[in-house]
Amino acid sequence: MDFGHKTFWESLVKKRAEVERFLYYVETRAYQLILQAQNALWVLDRDPDAHESGDCSGYGDETLSRDVSFHSIESDRGAAIDDPLEVVLREKSVEFLEKIRSRLARYCAPSGSKYHDERLEVIYAYVRRAIFTEPALMFLSQSYDSVMALLSDDNLDLVTLEKIWNAVKTLCVHDIRDAVDDVLRVNGEGDYVMVLGGKVFKEASGEEWPLHVWGHMMAIYPCYSCLRTTCKTVDEVIAMTRFALFSETALSQSYMKYEYGFDGAKELILAGFIPSDIPLSSPRHSIICTDSGSQSFGPVWEETKRNLSLYGSLSLNDAKAQAFVNGCIRHPDLMVMLRKGADGRVIRSRPVVWTSRKRHARSRSALASVSWEKTRDVVRCEDDDLEEAQPSGYDHEKIADCLMVVLVDGGEGNMGDFVHKLVEIWCQVYHVKDKKELYSALETPFVEAGELEQCTSDQHEDTLNVMSAYESLWGTPPPPWLVENPNRFRLATDSF
Secondary structure, three states, X not given: OOHHHHHHHHHHHHHHHHHHXXXXXXXXXXXXXXXXXXXXXXXXXXXXXXXXXXXXXXXXXXXXXXXXXXXXXXXXXXXXXXXXXXXXXXXXXXXXXXXXXXXXXXXXXXXXXXXXXXXXXHHHHHHHHHHOOOHHHHHHHOOOOOHHHHHOOOOOOHHHHHHHHHHHHOOOHHHHHHXXXXXXXXXXXXXXXXXXXXXXXOOOOOXXXXXXXXXXXXXXXXXXXXXXXXXXOHHHHHXXXXXXXXXXXXXXXXXXXXXXXXXXXXXXXXXXXXXXXXXXXXXXXXXXXXXXXXXXXXXXXXXXXXXXXXEEEEOOOOHHHHHHHHHHHHOOOEEEXXXXXXXXXXXXXXXXXXXXXXXXXXXXXXXXXXXHHHOOEEEEOOHHHHHHHOOEOHHHOEOOXXXXXXEEEOOOOOHHHHHHHHHHHHHHHHOOOOHXXXXXXXXXXXXXXXXXXXXXXXXHHHHHHHHHHHHXXXXXXXXXXXXXXXXXXXXXXXXX
């Protein structure tokens, strides 16, 4: 590139930057006027970094390969040739448009679900949440009366489609919750801004959700750890976890779990006990010989007895939770320490709730003559340990307003036996004979209320569901690449 061409190129870059700054100013000013006209300038005060943003949705961002026919132009000799620039721009536009449409189609509920239409409204609210904080998109939205009108427009340019795609895919889990709340709130009062024919509210309603609503959240954001950060109460943690277990929704469990490999753990959690963890068993009893050092003569035998312990939380609003704790207190193998809420007093079922203790003697045979009750080498549960029982919730903060319990098993057996004992106590609370009947007793009320829908569809039916969802949503058959590889775009959830 010679000096003249370089100077010309630099002047073009400078002019482009000036035009972009002018456009940004125009879009921002138009954005402000739109908000001002709706008395919604509060939107400008929102902190975009108030919550962590990350794509834990489990949905990929691959470049889509497909066979697309583009318009061509004619050469001087009449031969049809492709304009390379038009081809690239058109191809990228189609790519972003199909990414948007495919992702939204995956969020749909199965067509036979009674909540199919409600899910669609949530999807629309989700898109509005993506649009309303972006000046250029908010300005563009004034030309459309609905979400579907905007996304069905095949004439959107590449820059606009890329902005919509980036806005949609970067919404955090708290935005998803707000979108669900926009749709399902009973109380329609409060500050809001109209976007694409729907209301985007300034504040969440704080209303209690029916159980099935968590299915909408999981369809869009299938990450258990992330969903937990939207829960402000232990009752919400319990409800969300129950739905995940009842519906068998496959959620990512990055650092918080709701599935454990112990028989009965599922029923234990469904009943309302949210464990901080259910660890593998460690040896409960050991005897070792140690060198006592120069202070005394000969070896010292040390016997250690360890108990298994579980830290967990229950609802303060569930009478059966208190009945469960009372059952644990009455159990001969169990020791209990509990506190009701952050300001409650600590209650112990025994004067000392201990997790391990040691006794020492000069010979192995002499250990039996040393009373366990008289040993002072004891690790006991302290009041502060109850903080470990508090569940993690909103923005990773601990939820202190709950029934915190530390359960210690001083009997025999491993962790599986410990879990079994707790399930038996829940069976007594619900007046059933085994965990199968307990599961039924817990599930039946939600099924009868219509909050849970049973789905027995196989993978082939799931594939037909996503194809049907795409065609129903966009009024056109899915593109060939989706038909050829439908598993990449299966419905987010297949049951309620």
